[in-house]
Amino acid sequence: MYCIIEKKVLAPTITKYLIEAPYVARKRKAGNFVIIRVDETGERIPLTLVDSNTDTGTITLIVQALGKTTKALALKNEGDFILDVMGPLGNPTPIESGKTIACIGGGVGTAELYPITKALKDAGNTIYTIVGARSKELVILEKEMEQVSDKFYITTDDGSYKRKGFVTDQLKELLDANLGINMVYAIGPLPMMRAVSNLTKPYNVRTLVSLNAVMVDGTGMCGGCRVTVNGKMKFACVDGPEFEGHEVDFDEMLLRNHSYTDMEKISIDRFLEEPHVCRREGMAS
Amino acid sequence: MITVNKMKPSERMKIPRQVSIEQKPDERSHNFKEVSFGVDEERALIEAARCLECQNPVCREGCPVNIDIRSFIQLVYQKDFSGAVNKIRESNYLPAICGRVCPQEEQCEQVCTLGKKHEPVAIGKLERFVADYELKNNLFTPPSIQEKRPEKVAIVGSGPSGLTCAAELAKLGYQVTIFEALHAVGGVLRYGIPEFRLPRTILDLEAERIKALGVKIETNFLVGRTETIDEFFKEWGFSAIFLGTGAGTPQFMDIPGENLNGVYSANEFLTRVNLMKAYKFPEYDTPIKIGKSVAVIGGGNTAMDGVRTSKRLGAEHAYLIYRRSRTEMPARLEEVHHAEEEGIEFMMLTNPTRIIGDTNGRVSGIECQKMELGEPDESGRRKPVPSNETKFIIEVQTVIEAVGQSPNPIIQSTTPGLKTGRKGVVIADELQRTSRDGVFAGGDLSRGGATVILAMHDGKIAAENIHKYLQQKAH
Numbered sequence: 001m002y003c004i005i006e007k008k009v010l011a012p013t014i015t016k017y018l019i020e021a022p023y024v025a026r027k028r029k030a031g032n033f034v035i036i037r038v039d040e041t042g043e044r045i046p047l048t049l050v051d052s053n054t055d056t057g058t059i060t061l062i063v064q065a066l067g068k069t070t071k072a073l074a075l076k077n078e079g080d081f082i083l084d085v086m087g088p089l090g091n092p093t094p095i096e097s098g099k100t101i102a103c104i105g106g107g108v109g110t111a112e113l114y115p116i117t118k119a120l121k122d123a124g125n126t127i128y129t130i131v132g133a134r135s136k137e138l139v140i141l142e143k144e145m146e147q148v149s150d151k152f153y154i155t156t157d158d159g160s161y162k163r164k165g166f167v168t169d170q171l172k173e174l175l176d177a178n179l180g181i182n183m184v185y186a187i188g189p190l191p192m193m194r195a196v197s198n199l200t201k202p203y204n205v206r207t208l209v210s211l212n213a214v215m216v217d218g219t220g221m222c223g224g225c226r227v228t229v230n231g232k233m234k235f236a237c238v239d240g241p242e243f244e245g246h247e248v249d250f251d252e253m254l255l256r257n258h259s260y261t262d263m264e265k266i267s268i269d270r271f272l273e274e275p276h277v278c279r280r281e282g283m284a285s
Numbered sequence: 286m287i288t289v290n291k292m293k294p295s296e297r298m299k300i301p302r303q304v305s306i307e308q309k310p311d312e313r314s315h316n317f318k319e320v321s322f323g324v325d326e327e328r329a330l331i332e333a334a335r336c337l338e339c340q341n342p343v344c345r346e347g348c349p350v351n352i353d354i355r356s357f358i359q360l361v362y363q364k365d366f367s368g369a370v371n372k373i374r375e376s377n378y379l380p381a382i383c384g385r386v387c388p389q390e391e392q393c394e395q396v397c398t399l400g401k402k403h404e405p406v407a408i409g410k411l412e413r414f415v416a417d418y419e420l421k422n423n424l425f426t427p428p429s430i431q432e433k434r435p436e437k438v439a440i441v442g443s444g445p446s447g448l449t450c451a452a453e454l455a456k457l458g459y460q461v462t463i464f465e466a467l468h469a470v471g472g473v474l475r476y477g478i479p480e481f482r483l484p485r486t487i488l489d490l491e492a493e494r495i496k497a498l499g500v501k502i503e504t505n506f507l508v509g510r511t512e513t514i515d516e517f518f519k520e521w522g523f524s525a526i527f528l529g530t531g532a533g534t535p536q537f538m539d540i541p542g543e544n545l546n547g548v549y550s551a552n553e554f555l556t557r558v559n560l561m562k563a564y565k566f567p568e569y570d571t572p573i574k575i576g577k578s579v580a581v582i583g584g585g586n587t588a589m590d591g592v593r594t595s596k597r598l599g600a601e602h603a604y605l606i607y608r609r610s611r612t613e614m615p616a617r618l619e620e621v622h623h624a625e626e627e628g629i630e631f632m633m634l635t636n637p638t639r640i641i642g643d644t645n646g647r648v649s650g651i652e653c654q655k656m657e658l659g660e661p662d663e664s665g666r667r668k669p670v671p672s673n674e675t676k677f678i679i680e681v682q683t684v685i686e687a688v689g690q691s692p693n694p695i696i697q698s699t700t701p702g703l704k705t706g707r708k709g710v711v712i713a714d715e716l717q718r719t720s721r722d723g724v725f726a727g728g729d730l731s732r733g734g735a736t737v738i739l740a741m742h743d744g745k746i747a748a749e750n751i752h753k754y755l756q757q758k759a760h
C-alpha cells in the first residue's frame with residue numbers, strides 16, 4: 001500500500017500526486033516510469049515519474065483523468081492509499097551535454113517532459129522549450145518549465161494564451177532560424193509526436209519521442225506494449241519508452257492504442273453510474 | 286521394508302485405476318471453475334490399495350524432488366491422510382500444486398512397477414487428495430524451526446522455484462525475503478496456469494504457508510531496477526541470493542501481421558485473464574477481446590491453456606494450430622485430453638505464414654501452410670517441412686502465439702559477472718551455483734522453460750547448497 005501524501009489539482013482533469021514509495025524514489029532517473037494499480041479490481045497503468053525526493057521517500061506523478069483508472073485515482077485524497085506502485089521502469093533518458101535541444105511537451109506530456117528537460121539543463125545543454133495545450137487553463141508546469149529553459153514558448157490551439165497554433169508551428173520557426181538546434185525531445189499525444197517527427201526529418205535533426213503504448217506488466221513479460229521501430233519489434237516498457245521518432249511506425253501505434261476503446265467506454269460509463277462516485281470530481285473534464 | 290496392505294499382489298493388480306470426478310465438458314467449457322475435483326476418500330483408499338509396496342520403489346526415483354511415494358501411499362492406505370501429506374511435505378512443500386500440474390505420466394507414474402503390466406498407481410491424484418484433505422479440514426501446522434540463523438537470504442521471483450527455495454531455507458532457520466516484480470506471488474502459477482487447472486484459493490493458501498514459516502514477501506519489486514544484486518549484497522546485507530525469475534519474455538513467430546489488434550502473446554492473453562481477471566470484465570477493469578473464432582499457435586501447455594481459456598471466454602471456434610503432429614506435442618497428456626473433450630479444434634501439421642487484418646487494423650484471418658514430417662532434427666523429433674498443398678486461410682478475430690519464451694534479461698544485464706548461455710539463460714551448475722559467488726539460480730531461468738516440478742527441484746537443491754555455502758562461510 002502506497003500513501004498519497006499530497007494531492008494538488010493543476011488544471012481541469014490534471015492532478016499532481018506525491019506518493020510514498022521509498023524504493024522507487026531512491027532509484028528514479030529522468031525518463032523512468034512506474035506501473036500502478038489503484039485497487040483490487042483495477043487495471044495496471046503506466047505513469048511517468050515526474051520527480052522524487054529521497055529524503056521523504058516520495059515520488060511525484062502528474063496524471064490526466066481520462067478514463068476509469070485515472071478518474072478512480074482522482075477520487076483518492078491525501079492520506080488514502082494506492083494498492084500497487086512498481087518501478088522505476090524503462091530506460092532512463094541518456095543525458096548528453098553541450099547540445100542545443102528543443103524540448104516539446106503537449107498536454108500532460110509536459111509533465112513527462114519536465115524531468116528530462118531539467119536533467120538536460122543541469123547537464124549544461126541549451127534548452128528551447130515549447131509547451132503546447134488545447135487552451136490556457138490546460139497549460140501546466142509553466143513556471144517550472146520556464147526555470148529549466150533558456151528560451152520558453154507556449155502555444156494554445158485556441159489562442160486563449162500566448163501563441164495561437166500548434167507546437168510544430170513554433171518549432172518550424174526555430175528550426176528555420178538556424179539556432180543550431182541539433183536534438184529534439186517530444187512528448188505528448190501520439191499525433192503530436194508524429195507531427196514533430198515528420199517536421200524534423202527533412203531538417204535531419206535527431207528526434208526522441210516517448211511512446212505511451214498500452215502496457216500490462218511493464219517488465220517485458222507480455223509483449224502487449226510492442227511497437228515497430230526501424231522495422232523491428234520492440235517492447236516499449238523495456239526497450240523504451242524513448243525511441244528515435246524518425247523510425248517509429250506511428251500509424252500502427254495509433255491503431256494499437258485504440259484496441260480497447262469500446263471496452264474503455266463500458267468501464268467509464270459503469271464507473272460514472274456508481275452511486276458512491278462524487279460526480280463533480282469524477283467528471284471534471 | 287514393512288508392508289501394511291494384507292492383500293496379495295495379484296489381487297491388488299486386479300483393482301482398476303481410479304479416475305477423477307470431473308465437471309462435464311460442455312458445462313466446464315463455459316466456466317472457470319476447476320475441471321477436476323480429484324478423487325474422493327473412497328476412491329483414494331481403493332487407489333492406495335493398488336500400490337504393490339515395492340521393495341525397490343522405483344517411483345521415488347522418477348520424482349524430481351524424490352518424494353517417498355511408497356510411504357505416503359501406505360499412510361493413505363492406513364487412513365492417516367495428515368501423516369501422508371506431511372510425508373510429502375518433507376520433500377515438497379507445495380503438494381496441492383504438484384498433484385494438479387505435474388506431468389506425472391512422464392515421471393513417477395511412468396516408472397511405477399504396477400505400470401509395467403497394468404495401469405500405474407495414480408500417484409498425482411493421491412498427492413492432490415491428501416493435500417486437499419488437509420486444506421479442507423484445516424490440519425496444516427507449520428513445521429517447527431529448530432534453530433534461528435542470522436544470515437539473510439534473498440529470493441528473486443516467486444514462481445515454484447523461488448517459493449520452494451524460500452520454504453526450505455526458512456525451515457533451516459534463515460531469514461528469507463522473496464522479491465516479486467508483480468503484485469501477486471506465484472509466477473506462472475499465478476499469471477499463466479488458469480484458474481480451471483489451479484484455483485487461486487489453493488495458490489493463496491500455499492503462499493500463506495510459506496509466510497507461516499516467517500518468510501517475508503516484497504511484491505512490486507523488480508530486482509535489477511528497483512534494486513540490483515550488488516546492492517542486495519552490499520547495502521541490504523544479504524549473504525546469498527537465489528534467482529528464480531523464470532523465462533517470461535515471449536517470443537513471436539516473426540510473420541507479417543503480428544502487430545494487428547487481436548494478436549496476443551500467450552503471456553499477455555493469460556496474464557490479462559488470470560492475473561488481472563479480465564474474464565470478469567467489467568467488474569474487473571482489464572479488458573480482453575476474443576471474437577467468434579480464435580487461433581492459438583503452439584503445442585505446449587501454454588498453447589493448451591490459451592486455447593481452453595479462449596473457449597471459456599465464449600469463442601465458438603477455438604483452433605489449436607501446431608506445426609508437428611499429435612505425438613510430438615509437449616503438453617501434458619491430461620490437458621490434451623481435456624481440450625479435446627471441450628471441443629477444441631486441433632489442426633496438426635499446420636504452420637501459420639501470415640496474419641491478415643481488416644481496414645481497422647484488427648485481425649480477420651490467418652493464412653496457414655500444411656506441413657509434413659521430414660528427417661529428425663537435433664531434438665530427435667521429426668522436423669516439419671512445408672507440403673506441396675496450397676496455403677489456406679481460416680477466419681479468426683484473435684490470434685494467440687504460444688511459441689516459446691526466454692528469460693527476462695533485466696537481472697542478467699544489471700549483474701556484472703553473471704554468465705549466461707543460449708537464449709539468455711543463466712548458467713547454473715548441478716549445485717545450482719552461478720558464475721557469481723553466493724548467487725544461485727534455477728527453474729526456467731537456468732533451464733529455459735521446463736516444468737513446475739523441475740523448478741521446485743532446483744529451488745530445493747539450491748536451498749541445500751546455499752545452506753552448505755553459508756555454513757562454510759561461517760567457519
Ligand SMILES: Cc1cc2nc3c(=O)[nH]c(=O)nc-3n(C[C@H](O)[C@H](O)[C@H](O)COP(=O)(O)OP(=O)(O)OC[C@H]3O[C@@H](n4cnc5c(N)ncnc54)[C@H](O)[C@@H]3O)c2cc1C
Pocket residue numbers: 033043044045046047048049062063064065066067068069070071108111112211212213214215216241257258261264265268
Ligand atoms: C510510459 C508511459 C508513461 C505515461 N505517463 C503518463 C503520465 O505521466 N501522466 C498521464 O496522465 N498519463 C501517462 N501515460 C498514459 C496513461 O497510462 C493512460 O492515460 C492511462 O493508462 C489511461 O487509463 P484510464 O483507465 O484512465 O483510461 P482508459 O479509458 O482505459 O484509456 C484511455 C487511453 O489510455 C491508454 N491506455 C489505457 N490503458 C492503458 C494501459 N494499461 N497502459 C497504457 N496506456 C493505456 C489508451 O490509449 C486509451 O485509449 C503514460 C503512458 C505510458 C505508456
Ligand SMILES: Cc1cc2nc3c(=O)[nH]c(=O)nc-3n(C[C@H](O)[C@H](O)[C@H](O)COP(=O)(O)OP(=O)(O)OC[C@H]3O[C@@H](n4cnc5c(N)ncnc54)[C@H](O)[C@@H]3O)c2cc1C
Pocket residue numbers: 386387388441442443444445446447464465466467470471472473474477478506507508509529530531532533555586587588590617693695696727728729730734735736737738740
Ligand atoms: C501457461 C503455462 C502453463 C504451464 N503449465 C504447466 C503444467 O501444467 N505443468 C508443469 O509442470 N509446468 C507447466 N508450465 C511450466 C511451468 O509453469 C514453469 O516451468 C515454472 O513455472 C517455472 O518456475 P520458475 O520458478 O522458474 O519461474 P516462474 O514461474 O516463471 O516465476 C518467475 C517469477 O519471477 C518474477 N520475476 C521475473 N523477473 C523478476 C525480477 N527482475 N525481479 C523480481 N521478480 C521477477 C516473475 O514476475 C515471476 O513471478 C506452464 C507454463 C506456462 C507459461
Ligand code: SF4
Pocket residue numbers: 347348349350351352354377383384387388389392393394408409412738
Ligand atoms: S511431485 Fe510430481 S513426480 Fe513427484 S510424486 Fe508428485 S506427481 Fe509424481
Ligand code: SF4
Pocket residue numbers: 335336337338339342343344345354355358396397398399400406408
Ligand atoms: S513403484 Fe508403483 S507400485 Fe511400487 S511402490 Fe511405487 S507406486 Fe507403489
Ligand code: FES
Pocket residue numbers: 214215216217218219220221222223224225226235236237238
Ligand atoms: S508491458 Fe508487458 S512487455 Fe511491456
